[in-house]
Amino acid sequence: MEQPTLPSSASLLEFPLKMTASNVQSIRTLDKNGGEITSVGFERFGFDCEVPLDVVRSLYLRPHYVITASDDETDGIDTKEEDSHARFTKGHAAYQSKSIYHPQSQSISYTTLTRFPPVKLLPPSGRKRVLVTGGAGFVGSHLVDRLMLLGHEVTVLDNFFTGSKTSVSHWVGHPNFELVRHDVVEPFMIECDQIYHLACPASPVHYQFNAVKTIKTSFQGTLNMLGLAKRTKARFLLTSTSGERFISLRQSAFPLWTRFFSHPFKFLSAEVYGDPEVHPQPEDYWGHVNPIGPRACYDEGKRVAETLTYGFHNQDGVDVRVARIFNTYGPRMNPYDGRVVSNFIVQALRGQDLTVYGDGSQTRSFQYIHDLVDGLIALMNSSETRPVNIGNGDEFTILEFAQLVRDIVEDVQRADGVAAPPRVNIIHEGLPKDDPQKRRPDTTRAKETLDWQPRWTVRMGLEEMVRYYKAKMAEGSL
Numbered sequence: 001m002e003q004p005t006l007p008s009s010a011s012l013l014e015f016p017l018k019m020t021a022s023n024v025q026s027i028r029t030l031d032k033n034g035g036e037i038t039s040v041g042f043e044r045f046g047f048d049c050e051v052p053l054d055v056v057r058s059l060y061l062r063p064h065y066v067i068t069a070s071d072d073e074t075d076g077i078d079t080k081e082e083d084s085h086a087r088f089t090k091g092h093a094a095y096q097s098k099s100i101y102h103p104q105s106q107s108i109s110y111t112t113l114t115r116f117p118p119v120k121l122l123p124p125s126g127r128k129r130v131l132v133t134g135g136a137g138f139v140g141s142h143l144v145d146r147l148m149l150l151g152h153e154v155t156v157l158d159n160f161f162t163g164s165k166t167s168v169s170h171w172v173g174h175p176n177f178e179l180v181r182h183d184v185v186e187p188f189m190i191e192c193d194q195i196y197h198l199a200c201p202a203s204p205v206h207y208q209f210n211a212v213k214t215i216k217t218s219f220q221g222t223l224n225m226l227g228l229a230k231r232t233k234a235r236f237l238l239t240s241t242s243g244e245r246f247i248s249l250r251q252s253a254f255p256l257w258t259r260f261f262s263h264p265f266k267f268l269s270a271e272v273y274g275d276p277e278v279h280p281q282p283e284d285y286w287g288h289v290n291p292i293g294p295r296a297c298y299d300e301g302k303r304v305a306e307t308l309t310y311g312f313h314n315q316d317g318v319d320v321r322v323a324r325i326f327n328t329y330g331p332r333m334n335p336y337d338g339r340v341v342s343n344f345i346v347q348a349l350r351g352q353d354l355t356v357y358g359d360g361s362q363t364r365s366f367q368y369i370h371d372l373v374d375g376l377i378a379l380m381n382s383s384e385t386r387p388v389n390i391g392n393g394d395e396f397t398i399l400e401f402a403q404l405v406r407d408i409v410e411d412v413q414r415a416d417g418v419a420a421p422p423r424v425n426i427i428h429e430g431l432p433k434d435d436p437q438k439r440r441p442d443t444t445r446a447k448e449t450l451d452w453q454p455r456w457t458v459r460m461g462l463e464e465m466v467r468y469y470k471a472k473m474a475e476g477s478l
């Protein structure tokens, strides 16, 4: 098979470093109705969660460190780097880290931020003490960004097994923020008003070795957090919970070591439905789960977590919310987690073949992270105690999706000055066991009770994610 030319990290770097403040142009992001997205969040149920998109972006479309040519050439280069990122963040580069990478010694001089992004000043009556378990993970870190910018006091609980400290490091030291290393299977005591329970079991690599720990985390972790909610009278939101999918070594597009030593992936999904016989899946569908299959420790873990949650609600009057989350993607997703969105984007950026499993006729519906965070915050602050599906109804076959990702990566490369980006091939590999044939949420309930619907098109979300991975490649961390 013909192997297209790989874009070198130098060519990825070249364009950003050439940019100057004078030619900086902001990226326009359009929603499903063609309107420009300038902010994320909205005011619902007396809770205003709207923040400017550029400010949120400045927290993830940024290099973790400035790349220098040599140790004594630091002057000026960080300014150019900031200019390039100002293109995405309209001047919010001032909140970026000033850490410096020294290629000769392959070392990084870490610094703290020069300044934290401005957070809302709330009166004590409006300020919530929010606990986010799994807050250093992909979804958790975006939720934390939003809650912090809104002016709340946020405590992140994470055992860093799948989460990464760098995903929330930009808040470390802020007076409203606290980061605690803790495993939710052990009890934890704190005073709080709201608990977002996102913490979830370990890596896909450990999936088959650690199924007991996985289901223990789902059960014991949820039990501990519900106990805390009961004691503190905090409102408890279960993200019905998280799951990982085992990927066989043959199927993974990445070297073996990356799967053992990179952050294992974690994923939030509507696993309570299993391999559904009803399409799309409404909340009153009971699911189709094999209790002893390879995915059982996840699926059944989520189901028992829901049972516990409603047990505490019905018996003890704990104020609960349950979000059933469908396939979600976005910046800070681990590029080596084996999921389709990160696999395809990274493959296309590297000029490698896109690996479609099976014939690619299976379907998925992908939602962008900002829509999910909007939905979680809306649900938490609503009075809806029944489970609510949070997902995007735009359904793609995986083959269509591969073609879309390939087109978008080429478009972004062209927009960034690569005259003729290489066209990658789409190849087929074996379908994993128990791979659901179809998945699409029925989000009628979310629309009716939360007035929530996804705003981001898959194209817009993918474009942003491609830029995020490009930035990671440019800084050399991917």
Ligand SMILES: O=c1ccn([C@@H]2O[C@H](COP(=O)(O)OP(=O)(O)O[C@H]3OC[C@@H](O)[C@H](O)[C@H]3O)[C@@H](O)[C@H]2O)c(=O)[nH]1
Pocket: 242, 243, 244, 245, 253, 267, 268, 269, 271, 298, 327, 338, 339, 340, 341, 343, 344, 355, 356, 357, 358, 362, 364, 398, 431, 432, 435, 436, 439
């Ligand atoms: O490189 C790839 C990766 C994945 N795929 C396919 O793309 C589809 C989506 O795969 P993903 O792994 O991204 O997501 P899935 O919907 O299968 O599972 C996801 O949701 C349920 C969770 O329990 C899992 O943790 C999560 O991975 C699957 O049909 C998969 O076979 C490819 O064709 N190529």
